[in-house]
Amino acid sequence: MGKKKNVDNSVTLLVHLELEDATQLTQFEYECAILSALDSLHGQIGSAINFDIESYDQGFAKLTLNKSDMIKFWSALSLYGYYEGKRCAFRVAYDCQKVNH
16 A cells, blocks of 8 residues: 555564454455554544555465564554454564665
């Protein structure tokens, strides 16, 4: 989504979304679930966070976003519990930050 990010200021997260009924979402639905999580915890500021879905497969996504947005993004995903009336849980499986020396 949105603008290209400066690689030095970006972070990559590998995220898994689990739904109670094991429904598999399309990439668009997955993105909507993330936006819903951001909006529910942080309102319009949260839903304005730019992120890119680099890859998506069966509930697992590789996401990139600005490092300065990572705490808001991670907290929204961690605390989100329902998507379209179904219990859900986002699991951040891996956080791969570029190390600057």
